[in-house]
Amino acid sequence: MAKKIDTNDCAVSATIDLIGGRWKLTILHVLLRHDRRFGEILVRIPAISRKVLTQQLRALEADGLISRKQYKERPPRVAYALTDFGHNLCPLLARMAALRNGVG
């Protein structure tokens, strides 16, 4: 019983953790329309630092929400894009936000 509670809860909270970072949703939102390079994301989220952007991108990539494609060029070029999972998640997030406004 207690185990079942934990199991159910972990499945949900693990998913929430995927997007629970301070900036992850903002990053997903930037990538929703276009694939973007590191620097492009950075200028679109002025308040984030390079370090934290790197961290959050790595986490999102590890969790399968975004993909990272690195080109062997100088100066370097790296393109970030939403995965299918990332794309599928966004409408659900929008519906959650809509719930708050009374749109059931």
Next chain:
Amino acid sequence: MAKKIDTNDCAVSATIDLIGGRWKLTILHVLLRHDRRFGEILVRIPAISRKVLTQQLRALEADGLISRKQYKERPPRVAYALTDFGHNLCPLLARMAALRNGVG
């Protein structure tokens, strides 16, 4: 344009923040089946401290996810319950969790 990004994003991330605390999903899960008193929640989540439970309950109440009903009795009795918003949110969370397992 930039403003619109911020606005959209804030609506979503504000909603995620509602359930982003370390224990909030666990608390919601406990309340999903029954209304519960403070002490009942406490024994069902052994790892949480009174202080943090109080904090999280207050936050959930302020955000409209749960309701708090206080009876004028001695010793005190307080009942917590999910609001409609709280109830509506849970299926969406379950669907998000299901997404990870390939159930689109």
Next chain:
DNA sequence: AAAAGTGGTAACCTAAAAGTGACTAATGGC
């Protein structure tokens, strides 16, 4: 008179997350 039962609060401490500023590699242009 003292303890139990209930739902907290207050003061303090710790650990994790985030922020800051300087630094790097490899190339092209002046």
Next chain:
DNA sequence: GCCATTAGTCACTTTTAGGTTACCACTTTT
């Protein structure tokens, strides 16, 4: 030879969330 460019990393500090322990108010029970 020197600066700009890009996508980072490193060491350090600050902020925030959560944890710990003790205590309170009021009534009933022993």
